[in-house]
Amino acid sequence: MNTNTRKKKRVDQIVRSIFLASTLLSASFIIIIVIFIVMKGITPFITDNDGLGVVNIWTFLTGTVWLQGTAFQSNLYAVGFIIVNTLYIAFLSLLLSLPVGVLTALFIAKIAPKRLAEFLRTIVELLASIPSIVYGLFGSGIILTFVYNLAELFGVQSKGGNSVLATVLVLALMTLPTITAVSEVAIRSVRKDIEEGSLALGATRTQTNFKVVLASAKSGIFAAAILGIGRSLGEATAVSLVAGNAKSGPNLGLFDITTTLTSTMLQGLKETTGVDYDIRFSVGIVLMIVILLTNFILNAVKKRVGNVNVK
Amino acid sequence: MSNKRKAIDIAYQAITYLASSVSLLALSMIVYFVWSNGSGLLNMDLLTKDYHAKYYNGEMVEVGDYSTTLRPSDLDDDIYYSEQYGIGLSDAKDREGNPIILVEYIASDSPMLKLADRNSEDIIALEEGMLISKVAFFDKATALRTFGAEYMVNELDSATDFREIVFTSLGGGIRGSIITTLYLIGMTMAMALPIGVFTAIYLNEFAKKNRITSTLRTLIDTLTGVPSIIYGLMGLAVFVPLTISVTPATSGNLISGSLTLAVILLPVIIKSTEESLKVVPDGLRQASLALGANETQTTFKVVLPSSIPGILTASLLGIGRVIGESAALIFAIGTAVKDDISIFGKSTSLAVHIWSMMTDEPANIELSSTIAIIILMIVLVLNITVKLLSKKFMKPMQ
Numbered sequence: 001m002n003t004n005t006r007k008k009k010r011v012d013q014i015v016r017s018i019f020l021a022s023t024l025l026s027a028s029f030i031i032i033i034v035i036f037i038v039m040k041g042i043t044p045f046i047t048d049n050d051g052l053g054v055v056n057i058w059t060f061l062t063g064t065v066w067l068q069g070t071a072f073q074s075n076l077y078a079v080g081f082i083i084v085n086t087l088y089i090a091f092l093s094l095l096l097s098l099p100v101g102v103l104t105a106l107f108i109a110k111i112a113p114k115r116l117a118e119f120l121r122t123i124v125e126l127l128a129s130i131p132s133i134v135y136g137l138f139g140s141g142i143i144l145t146f147v148y149n150l151a152e153l154f155g156v157q158s159k160g161g162n163s164v165l166a167t168v169l170v171l172a173l174m175t176l177p178t179i180t181a182v183s184e185v186a187i188r189s190v191r192k193d194i195e196e197g198s199l200a201l202g203a204t205r206t207q208t209n210f211k212v213v214l215a216s217a218k219s220g221i222f223a224a225a226i227l228g229i230g231r232s233l234g235e236a237t238a239v240s241l242v243a244g245n246a247k248s249g250p251n252l253g254l255f256d257i258t259t260t261l262t263s264t265m266l267q268g269l270k271e272t273t274g275v276d277y278d279i280r281f282s283v284g285i286v287l288m289i290v291i292l293l294t295n296f297i298l299n300a301v302k303k304r305v306g307n308v309n310v311k
Numbered sequence: 312m313s314n315k316r317k318a319i320d321i322a323y324q325a326i327t328y329l330a331s332s333v334s335l336l337a338l339s340m341i342v343y344f345v346w347s348n349g350s351g352l353l354n355m356d357l358l359t360k361d362y363h364a365k366y367y368n369g370e371m372v373e374v375g376d377y378s379t380t381l382r383p384s385d386l387d388d389d390i391y392y393s394e395q396y397g398i399g400l401s402d403a404k405d406r407e408g409n410p411i412i413l414v415e416y417i418a419s420d421s422p423m424l425k426l427a428d429r430n431s432e433d434i435i436a437l438e439e440g441m442l443i444s445k446v447a448f449f450d451k452a453t454a455l456r457t458f459g460a461e462y463m464v465n466e467l468d469s470a471t472d473f474r475e476i477v478f479t480s481l482g483g484g485i486r487g488s489i490i491t492t493l494y495l496i497g498m499t500m501a502m503a504l505p506i507g508v509f510t511a512i513y514l515n516e517f518a519k520k521n522r523i524t525s526t527l528r529t530l531i532d533t534l535t536g537v538p539s540i541i542y543g544l545m546g547l548a549v550f551v552p553l554t555i556s557v558t559p560a561t562s563g564n565l566i567s568g569s570l571t572l573a574v575i576l577l578p579v580i581i582k583s584t585e586e587s588l589k590v591v592p593d594g595l596r597q598a599s600l601a602l603g604a605n606e607t608q609t610t611f612k613v614v615l616p617s618s619i620p621g622i623l624t625a626s627l628l629g630i631g632r633v634i635g636e637s638a639a640l641i642f643a644i645g646t647a648v649k650d651d652i653s654i655f656g657k658s659t660s661l662a663v664h665i666w667s668m669m670t671d672e673p674a675n676i677e678l679s680s681t682i683a684i685i686i687l688m689i690v691l692v693l694n695i696t697v698k699l700l701s702k703k704f705m706k707p708m709q
Contacts, residue, residue, distance in 0.1 A: 008605040008607070008608075009605070009607065012605050012606045012607050015606070015607045015610070016513075016517060016606070018509060019509045019510070019513035019517060020513055021513055022506045022510045022513065023506075023509070023511035023514060023518075023702075024504070024527075025506060025510075026506060026510040027526075027527040027530040027531050028530075029545075029574050029577065030531075030533045030534050030620060031529050032545065032549060032676050033541065033542070034539065036545055036548040036549050036645050036684070037541065037544050037545065037548065039585075040548050058649065061589070063373060066460065070526050073675075092512050099330070100330045101330075102335050103326060103327045103329075103330030103331070104327070104330045104331045104333070105332055107328065107329055107331040111324060111327050111328075112331070113675070118449075120331055120334065123335055123338050124334055125694065126691070126694065127334055127337060127340060129690050129691075129693075129694050130341065130635075130687065130690065131634070131635025131636070131637070131662055131686060131690065132635070132637065132638075132684065133635065133637040133662045133663075133665050133666055133683075133686075134341065134345070134665075135341075135570050136665075136666070136669065137345070137665055137669060137676070137679050137683050138340070138344050138345070140343045140669060140674065140676075141348065141633045141676055141680070142340065142344050146391070173337055176333070176334060176337070177334070178333065178664075195485045204316060204320050206319075206320035206323045206324055207320070210470055211534060214579045230466075230536060230538075232537070233538070233540025234537075234540065234541070235538070236538070236539065236637075236638035237637040237638050237641070240666075240670070241666075241670070242668050257454055258409065258516070262540050262573060265544075266471035266538060266540070266638070266641060267668070269361040271537050276627040281544055281548065282545045284396070284540070284541055285330065287354055287538070287540075287541065288537075291536075291538070295536075307360075
């Protein structure tokens, strides 16, 4: 080997190790996230919080009032009702966005003329690219007014429209494009021969679309629902603008004000030390666990629902 | 086909039409909403002005140096004109409905253009578009803004001098947030692009197919599912203390914000770059190696240039994400809207500026919508560019 080749080899080695270092760095962030949030988040449960006393983990997870007493003078935090609220809102919003999203996907993939399908696909892409803060702004400008008027129609005085219903509507709008896009891919990947078999047996196009295509795309549609739920659970800023920030609960009435794990974390962040600060990280841990568990359970359900010949 | 079957089919189809119209309706309502609320404020001034109103406290430099300009004939009837001082004032209401006095016109020889600042040695000028909150006199009661423009003009014209005039610049501009957003985009990209591209190259070109590699991949993929508020918590717990200890910063700052955003962008950049690396045919690599190039040369001169469209797409998507991100930045920087921007200090990106105003009492929907229009326009342009790019470049190579 001459010196030139050796030099080249050396450069190769250096460059390769830079690449490897970048990769290790990229991969380490998820570990950093978990370690730091857990470290901060368990502080309220294992230290005496500057004399306030340990936060009881059981009451924290099951309680129905966010904070009894004043901030920084009490250790009586609880997120039990907020967990219920968060899941309740996420599933209600899915109840709206899933049917609409799947039907839109079916329309784009199978029913609409090509031009119209392309146009709608662009619309869905645009909706997906709108940042959540704009949905939040739209929510507090339009949806709050709508909900307020609706509540009045039912003879209920809502707090300026801030409510479960408003939150559900905003989240449904936000998850609609994700669900539509993923469902469309699932519907389009349904094998042609299944469809043709149904048509050959005398079913109409529409019957085939609804009974055969949708059934065959079940697993993909389920995946879309899981993605949608994930986005609902983790969405923060838009929700915080329409939820109304309830201090106790659970809030199950459609016109009641509510709060979610994320909107609670965003509330009144002022100090950077003390239990009122650390507790946000605890809520963060709860949020991550809720998301992981929901994903896990839904994926298990998805497996049981089964695959019908979907690629 | 029976008629009944036909009717049912049509009903089913109608439902899908109805469902599809929801997306269209939603998009048009969002666009209509932000446009109808925000377009009124959309002009160049907004982009270049400060957000916070500045207060001025002035007095006459030289008593007797009055304006000689007569009332201009094109001045509207609802503008009250002070001949002695050469200013035209009108009544208006601010967002909360309080009365304000607006400076509509200033004559070129108005003494108000050269006022002595009572708080410093500077010479300050009243400008058109500013608000006068009060004029205090030596020998009579102060003319407050609540008494109206007509009263103030009459009082001014019947006095030879005044003790002080308090006026404010209107504020409400978003220059600071625009600069912050640009800083964030630049710094985030400078950090995320190299690391992301290098990671993608390593995973696609060098990594062996074994358990360690697939673990690394899983770890990186997991980042995609993390909600942005969790990234924000990480920024608050990791990057804020880190930047405070190594830079002059004393709180959340633009560097800690960019670091947080960089982590958010990493999986996007890695994915997109890898996609485009995958379509580079192996023949190219082998040809380059066979011609005597080493791995480094092959990677940087042969493989990487062919993946430029993918990296470009990733960058554009990344810029869109930086512009739209709010939850993570609320934690990693803070929500204080600033006019003087330093990378070691707090300030808000456009998206956080909206959040900050919407959580204020009362919420400023007009300015929020204006910023939303700007964000939507940028996001739209980015999206169209990405679409065109992928149409042009993302064909598999021959």
